[in-house]
Amino acid sequence: MSALPHDNIRSLSVKHEKPSKLKFQYGTAGFRTLGETLDSVLFRVGILAALRSKKLDGKTIGVMVTASHNPEPDNGVKLVDPRGEMLESSWEGHATLLANAQTTDALLVALDEFVKLTKIDLSKPSRVVFARDTRPSGPKLVESLVDGLEALGAEYRDAGVTTTPVLHYLVRAINTKGTKEAYGEDTEHGYLTKLSDAFKKLIGGKAAPSPLLIDCANGVGAPIAVKLCEYLGDSIPIKLTNTAIDTKGALNNSCGADFVKTSQKLPPSLVSVLQPGQRACSLDGDADRLIYYYLDDRSQFHMLDGDKITALVASFIVDLVKAAGLDEQIKVGVVQTAYANGSSTKYLSERLPVKCVPTGVKHLHHAAEHYHVGVYFEANGHGTVLFSQTAQDQITTHKPSTPAQSTALNHLTNLINLINQTVGDALSDMLLVEVVLAHKSYSGVEWDSLYSDLPNRLVKVVVGDRNAFTTADAERRLVSPPGLQGKIDELVRRYDGGRSFVRPSGTEDVVRVYAEAVIKSQADELAFRVAGLVFDEAGGDPTQRPKEFL
Ligand code: G16
Numbered sequence: 001m002s003a004l005p006h007d008n009i010r011s012l013s014v015k016h017e018k019p020s021k022l023k024f025q026y027g028t029a030g031f032r033t034l035g036e037t038l039d040s041v042l043f044r045v046g047i048l049a050a051l052r053s054k055k056l057d058g059k060t061i062g063v064m065v066t067a068s069h070n071p072e073p074d075n076g077v078k079l080v081d082p083r084g085e086m087l088e089s090s091w092e093g094h095a096t097l098l099a100n101a102q103t104t105d106a107l108l109v110a111l112d113e114f115v116k117l118t119k120i121d122l123s124k125p126s127r128v129v130f131a132r133d134t135r136p137s138g139p140k141l142v143e144s145l146v147d148g149l150e151a152l153g154a155e156y157r158d159a160g161v162t163t164t165p166v167l168h169y170l171v172r173a174i175n176t177k178g179t180k181e182a183y184g185e186d187t188e189h190g191y192l193t194k195l196s197d198a199f200k201k202l203i204g205g206k207a208a209p210s211p212l213l214i215d216c217a218n219g220v221g222a223p224i225a226v227k228l229c230e231y232l233g234d235s236i237p238i239k240l241t242n243t244a245i246d247t248k249g250a251l252n253n254s255c256g257a258d259f260v261k262t263s264q265k266l267p268p269s270l271v272s273v274l275q276p277g278q279r280a281c282s283l284d285g286d287a288d289r290l291i292y293y294y295l296d297d298r299s300q301f302h303m304l305d306g307d308k309i310t311a312l313v314a315s316f317i318v319d320l321v322k323a324a325g326l327d328e329q330i331k332v333g334v335v336q337t338a339y340a341n342g343s344s345t346k347y348l349s350e351r352l353p354v355k356c357v358p359t360g361v362k363h364l365h366h367a368a369e370h371y372h373v374g375v376y377f378e379a380n381g382h383g384t385v386l387f388s389q390t391a392q393d394q395i396t397t398h399k400p401s402t403p404a405q406s407t408a409l410n411h412l413t414n415l416i417n418l419i420n421q422t423v424g425d426a427l428s429d430m431l432l433v434e435v436v437l438a439h440k441s442y443s444g445v446e447w448d449s450l451y452s453d454l455p456n457r458l459v460k461v462v463v464g465d466r467n468a469f470t471t472a473d474a475e476r477r478l479v480s481p482p483g484l485q486g487k488i489d490e491l492v493r494r495y496d497g498g499r500s501f502v503r504p505s506g507t508e509d510v511v512r513v514y515a516e517a518v519i520k521s522q523a524d525e526l527a528f529r530v531a532g533l534v535f536d537e538a539g540g541d542p543t544q545r546p547k548e549f550l
Contacts, residue, residue, distance in 0.1 A: 004108070022037055025096050028360045029068060035075030044099050046145045047098070054121060058124050063145060064133075066078075068507070072250075084169060098111065165288050192224075198415070215260075219252065242269060254269070277443065289306075292304035306383055312437075314348065320408045333352060333368070342497070364376035368385075386421050455519060457527035461512075
């Protein structure tokens with residue numbers, strides 16, 4: 001054990017003073033707020049990442065600078081644990097505490113207490129790899145992060161401008177290098193090679209897919225998708241759109257996965273581009289979410305969201321496991337959140353075990369680890385598939401007794417390589433969807449017809465204090481403000497097939513309201529009525545009450 005380098009921390013910390021009035025919170029996906037306010041947070045996250053690495057015996061920790069689906073002025077930062085998973089939740093509170101120490105002196109006191117409490121051996125090495133998305137505030141924030149890393153003398157690697165899933169991949173690849181769990185070469189080239197090789201093997205012998213249009217949200221998915229297309233060669237025709245990463249204000253603006261999912265319509269820029277029957281998909285600002293869609297022959301928009309991806313992918317994997325002769329040994333399960341469409345939950349529960357957990361990939365990821373193969377997607381398109389070590393061992397060691405079993409085992413092996421198992425990855429998921437569609441000879445129409453979504457509506461409500469809202473039962477019920485859940489229940493009862501819930505967002509300063517019902521106009525009405533209840537309850541200025549909140 002040695003002591004923290006106080007002088008070093010102090011001399012760098014004074015360059016990154018905390019803004020006096022702001023309070024920061026490590027939320028659903030790290031710290032996320034206006035980019036121009038995050039300087040001190042990034043500095044402290046640098047220190048925290050170095051300490052996390054020391055705590056884990058010098059394993060490499062990841063730091064991603066991104067605000068994903070949020071608008072361009074926002075930015076954020078999150079930590080990635082050694083296997084490429086989200087930061088262990090018990091450290092989120094520590095992150096919040098350190099970020100809110102008001103002065104450098106207070107920070108030093110908080111750090112000393114933290115090191116003592118968590119029994120960190122400061123003599124251990126610390127290693128960190130970081131990356132950022134394309135936001136204009138990114139470079140400056142990375143400088144603050146580097147100061148934090150240098151304050152602790154951490155070794156670090158700058159992975160440059162890349163997607164969140166690539167950073168997660170790198171973390172796992174670095175930490176497993178040379179072990180029997182080696183995840184791949186620890187470079188972007190290694191990532192692209194792994195995905196594209198697996199895709200080509202899986203698609204081999206199938207009819208060439210029709211052209212796919214990808215909306216890159218004018219974010220970091222664009223340059224990585226350009227590179228991916230080079231690696232994929234002519235195995236799949238892809239056309240990229242919304243690739244304007246240097247256009248101010250373009251990021252996630254009327255495009256991208258969040259826009260499509262929330263507004264349930266095409267990005268305006270695709271209206272005259274997308275042909276009826278053609279498949280298209282949208283990534284979000286850091287390419288960890290994916291939403292598919294198509295126009296039918298009457299040019300009606302149909303969305304294929306995370307729930308539809310789950311239905312498609314889970315049934316494909318179940319079929320392969322069966323064809324491989326492993327259905328006794330490998331059980332497939334699904335994880336969803338309260339946002340999952342009621343029809344998807346019904347469809348999946350009739351076929352597979354389904355678990356509901358709170359919003360946030362970390363919750364879904366951990367729950368999915370309990371299955372041999374865990375398929376998890378949030379309705380917003382954020383998700384992946386986890387193959388447990390048991391399942392992987394079964395797949396590698398099982399002796400096929402027929403050529404069909406052998407083919408199915410090969411497909412499963414290639415799927416394990418195709419899927420980024422560290423976190424939701426829009427590009428990897430897109431290739432996965434394309435593989436399943438090719439194997440099943442499905443167009444968007446057949447995929448969409450697996451089940452019919454219940455009409456639904458998502459509404460944001462700006463309130464005085466979103467922390468006044470707390471939930472239980474995987475966010476399906478409000479605990480506070482007291483009495484509000486009863487009023488929501490009362491309203492919901494009046495709608496055929498009605499369901500609604502309210503939760504504070506962990507990435508934006510709003511409360512989210514979700515509602516579904518058998519008829520679209522009723523789902524909209526229910527959502528806005530519940531939003532009205534929330535607005536009235538949470539002390540918003542009555543003159544600012546949005547008119548649509550009935
Ligand atoms: C992040 C999380 C997701 C979550 C989403 C919205 O996504 O990683 O798991 O669903 O935020 O969370 P909330 O409703 O709490 O704001 P992303 O793509 O923005 O990183």
